[in-house]
Amino acid sequence: MEYLAPIIIGLFLLAVFLRIDFYFHVVYLLAGAYVLARLWTRYGIQHLEAQRRLDRGDRAFPGESVAVELRLRNTGRLPLPWVEIHDSLPVDLISPPFYREVVTLKGKEEQRFTYTLTCYKRGYYPLGPLSLQTGDVLGLAPDLSRRSQREYLIVYPRVLSLEKLGLPTHSPLAQLPTPTPLFEDPTNIIGVRPYMAGDSPRRIHWTATANSGQLLVKRYRAAIARESLVCLDLDMNDYPTRRIYDAVELAIVASASIANHVVNQERLGVGLATQAVDPLQDATVQFSLPPHRGRAHLMNILEVLARAQMTDKAPQPFPDFLRKESLALPWGCTLIVITGCETEALSDALAYLRRTGFAIALILVMPPAPGADTTQRGALLNVPVHRVWQETALEAL
Amino acid sequence: MAKKFFGRRFLxxxxxxxxxxxxxxxxxxxVQIVAPDWNSAMxxxxxxxxxxxxxxxxxxxHQRYLSGTELFRFQAIELLTLFIVIKGAGYLDNTLAEIxxxxxxxxQNPGSFFDGETLFAVALTYAGWLAAWSTADDLDELADATRYEGRDYGRPLARLQGKFFLGGLCLLLFTGLTHNQLIETARLTQPDLSTLVFNVLLYFIGGLILLGQLRLTRQERVWVTQxxxxxPALHTRWIQYTLILLSIALGIAFLLPTGYTLSFxxxxxxxxxxxxxxxxxxxxxxxxxxxxIFSLLNHSTPPAELPPPLPQPLPQETFPSAGTTGxxxxxxxxxxxxxxxxxxxxGYVLRSYWKDHPELWAQLQRFRPLTLLVDVFRGVWGWLRQAxxxxxxQATRAISRWRAWRAHIPLISNKRRPLGASQREEVFYYYLSTLDQxxxxxxxxxxNQTPYEYRQALTPQLPEAQEAWTELTEAFVTARYSERPVDAENLAGVRDAARQVQAALHTxxxxxxxxxxNAK
Known part of the structure; x- marks a missing residue:
């Protein structure tokens, strides 16, 4: 009620000037209702707590359903006449993309509400913010609202078998010059490099770290490595315009499937390097996860693949990015390059990497089969070329 | 369903x-005072x-979808009927011959048909009828989500609120006039005053209950549209809480004083x-x-300055007039x-209104003298708060020193807490003074004990101040070994924690x- 305050003041002045005592009863009644309504609303919103719980945690795989439980609690002693709950949700998980309800809460009362999210596709989905609004029963005080922080649900990319993708199952997809399982010689340090997520604490060079003030890890001289790095191209200019969405998603699925295969089937280390838009930072960033073994590292890779989005503002062209990433890799490592088109610059980069001593496998994600030139060039460089565009894989998307 | 029907149709x-x-x-x-022979029951x-x-x-x-001329004719017939009923009611206590x-x-004199009594009754009745008709329209508009979709939800509610206050103003006008007339004619008795107050409060209570229900209707309409x-419990609790709120407000209205003898x-x-x-x-x-003392020093000569005169007592004209009793x-x-x-x-009402309408301040800022006045006020207010x-x-420090002195505990050296110490240094002071105690x-x-080890060692001896002790240790470690800034809020918490721990240590x-x- 917008004009109540001026009315109360006017009435008070009228009562003072006319000196009619009982007018003050009316002033007190209106002012009392006004003040009580305001204090009640403010007290109510201060003592309102909301919590969101996901039954499967904040991670899920495509096809799974996640039950979300909202807990609304009035911690104060005063009741709340009405509370409007509005939880904003991603349209890819639920339709309509929100959960709304109006409830009334007694003092110290708790209520729970449940809704289900269905994970159809990979992504990094914000849940919320959860908005709570309350007010008084007479409309004398303005409604107050508060918002809780957003939470996030990560839906991992789909993981398919390599047969479904039409890829060979012998890993690491390229011929290794020697089967000797030597990776790095810890007695032979050739330098240091900045610490990256996933590096073992044992590799940290404490002296160099203390000197430089930056966390640095040791680089050992490499022997032949049987580690693999998946280099994923997410530059939208490198994919066919007509079916760009399918192509990019298929490239991500292929990356996830290969990483899964290498870790779970071959029991080898795998890493990921890509340039993509990160919704968490709302910017194009370079992801570099060095090769490691184990399920935990695989989950890290899948998490990055879940939230990576294609970009049109890659910091570096993909061939240059490959060259840069190769600098931190041990000799003999396998690079699995996944892209949407094969260009001359890419061929040059692959030739350079091959000469440097890396094993290379090129996976092209595009509708037409690779041309004769591409295959010939691959054969010349001893780089196996594969194409991913199987109907079974597309159906699974 | 029956409740809802009753709530919408009859309430x-x-x-x-x-x-x-x-x-x-x-x-x-x-009217009874001004024209006692008029029919007040009518x-x-x-x-x-x-x-x-x-x-x-x-x-x-609405059911017949009347509009235009048809609606006008319908309304005219009803108003005419009301006029006839009023006119007829005026003759109820007359004989046929008189009529x-x-x-x-x-x-001979057509003007006599419209006498003052009839005109006043008709004016009052027609005002009520017109207000009720437009109120019914507004209530319909407020409740019907489909017919008026797309319009501003708040407008009918604002119109209804306006009518409520207009009616209240009329009521206060009549009541005020009656009150003054009764005072002038010295006929004001306690029952008269109680009736007046009861009548006015009943109107406002009824109006506020109705506004509460209208608010629910409006909100419900918005929610249903969205x-x-x-x-399901919303309707019942809404009316319950409305009644509770108004009961408290009514209690306040009756408890607070209304009479005063001194003007502001x-x-x-x-x-x-x-x-x-x-x-x-x-x-x-x-x-x-x-x-x-000066008079004693200069006892040889008469004192140069006499003691100042006693201040004058309060002037009588400042007190209430002599007519007041008691x-x-x-x-x-x-x-x-x-x-x-x-x-x-x-003041609270004004402050709240000011807060809710920041645009008012933007407009007033164009008026320079006012902004200067506000700046001066802010400066003085800030100085007072700082003081x-x-x-x-200072008082807290004095009290803590006095407590330490009372407990025969060596005072904490001021070297640890120089004047103008930073907030970080104050945290050190509170922790170290606690260590001394x-x-x-x-x-x-x-x-050889780290703060955390010492915390563990001392905790069993301070069962009633365990949380405060943990908080104090954490605050000290943070202030000592991190670059995180210590703000005033943290400092207040540390101070309270230190007080609790020190009280426990006194015990x-x-x-x-x-x-x-005992051992001795």
Whole structure:
């Protein structure tokens, strides 16, 4: 009620000037209702707590359903006449993309509400913010609202078998010059490099770290490595315009499937390097996860693949990015390059990497089969070329 | 369903009729004083009847989809019928011969047909009828989500609120006039006053209940349009909480004082006079010993300066007039209490309004003298707050020193807490002073103990201050070993924690002393 305050003041002045005592009863009644309504609303919103719980945690795989439980609690002693709950949700998980309800809460009362999210596709989905609004029963005080922080649900990319993708199952997809399982010689340090997520604490060079003030890890001289790095191209200019969405998603699925295969089937280390838009930072960033073994590292890779989005503002062209990433890799490592088109610059980069001593496998994600030139060039460089565009894989998307 | 039907169909006209009855009753009371031979019962019954009738007719008109000429004819017939009923009701206490004689007089003087009594009753009834008709329209608009979709939800509600306050103004006008007339004719008795107050409060209580229901209707309409799920208990609890809120407000309205004998300006004058008197008295008491000492030193010669004269007592004209009954000081106190409460309530209302309407401030900022005044006020306010804070801190320090002295514990060296110490240094001070007290209590910290180890060691001895002890240790470690800034809020928490721990250590010291004495 917008004009109540001026009315109360006017009435008070009228009562003072006319000196009619009982007018003050009316002033007190209106002012009392006004003040009580305001204090009640403010007290109510201060003592309102909301919590969101996901039954499967904040991670899920495509096809799974996640039950979300909202807990609304009035911690104060005063009741709340009405509370409007509005939880904003991603349209890819639920339709309509929100959960709304109006409830009334007694003092110290708790209520729970449940809704289900269905994970159809990979992504990094914000849940919320959860908005709570309350007010008084007479409309004398303005409604107050508060918002809780957003939470996030990560839906991992789909993981398919390599047969479904039409890829060979012998890993690491390229011929290794020697089967000797030597990776790095810890007695032979050739330098240091900045610490990256996933590096073992044992590799940290404490002296160099203390000197430089930056966390640095040791680089050992490499022997032949049987580690693999998946280099994923997410530059939208490198994919066919007509079916760009399918192509990019298929490239991500292929990356996830290969990483899964290498870790779970071959029991080898795998890493990921890509340039993509990160919704968490709302910017194009370079992801570099060095090769490691184990399920935990695989989950890290899948998490990055879940939230990576294609970009049109890659910091570096993909061939240059490959060259840069190769600098931190041990000799003999396998690079699995996944892209949407094969260009001359890419061929040059692959030739350079091959000469440097890396094993290379090129996976092209595009509708037409690779041309004769591409295959010939691959054969010349001893780089196996594969194409991913199987109907079974597309159906699974 | 039946409850909802009753709530929509009958509750609003019932409350509206009741509110109209309040206005009509106040008008009738006024008329009773001005023209005692008028039929005051008719003045109450007809407007109430008109309100109920208008509400039902409005519903019928909507059901029949009447509009334009048809609607006008429908309304005209109803108003004409009301006029005839009013005119007829005016003759209820007349005989047929008297009525016939008056009817013959209409031919010669047509103006006599519209006598004052009839015109006043018709005006009151028609006002009630028109208000009820437009209120029914607004209620329909407010409740019907489909017919008026796309329009502003708040407009019908704002119109209804406007009508409520307009009606309240009319009521207060009639009641105020009646009140003044009764005072002038010295006929005001306690029952009369109670009826007036009851009538007015009933109107406003009824109106506020109705506004509460209208608010629910509006909110419900918004929620239904937005397809929001509603809890079934909402309606019941809404009316419950409305009644609770209004009961408390009504209690406040009756409990707070309404009478005062000193006007606000008189009160200000009295306060200023009192303060002047107080300052004068203090000055007199302050100067008196010096004057006495000087007079002793110069006993050979007569004192050059005589003691200052005693301040004048408060002038009589500042007090309430002699006509007031009862104790004079009680009257002053009553007025002070009244103005204090009234101005506080008014100040809160103004402040809230100001906060809700920031655009007002933007407009007022164009007026330079006002902004200068506000700047000065802010400066003074800031200075006062700072002074209060400084005084509080000084007092806290003094109290803690006094406590330490009382407990025979060595005072903490001021070297650790120089004046103007930073907030980080103050955290150190609180922690280290606690360590000193712990040492006095027989639980010193060893040199090889880290703060966390010492916390673990001391915690079993401080069962009632475990949380405070943990908080103090955490705050010290953060302040000492991290670059995280220490703000005033953190500092206040640390101070409280230190106080709790030190109080617990005092108890521990006392216990230790007792044990030692017992052992001796």
């Amino acid at each position: 609003p006209p019932l409350i509206l009729s009741g509110m109209m009855a309040c206005i009509a009753l106040s008008a009738a009371q006024f 003045l109450v019954i007809m407007p109430v009847l008109a309100v109920f009738l208008a509400h039902q007719s409005n519903r019928i008109a 016939a004689a008056e009817a013959r007089g209409w031919e 397809k929001v799920r509603l809890t 300006l008189d009160l200000v004058r009295l306060v200023i006079a009192f303060l002047t008197y107080l300052i004068g008295l203090l000055y007199f008491l302050f100067i008196l010993p010096f004057t006495y 104790n004079l000081w009680w009257e002053v106190l009553r007025s002070v209490i009244f103005w204090l409460i009234a101005l506080t309530a008014l 209060r804070r400084d005084l509080g801190e 712990a040492q006095a209590a027989g639980a010193p910290r060893r040199h 521990l010291t006392d216990e230790q002393n007792e044990k030692t004495e």
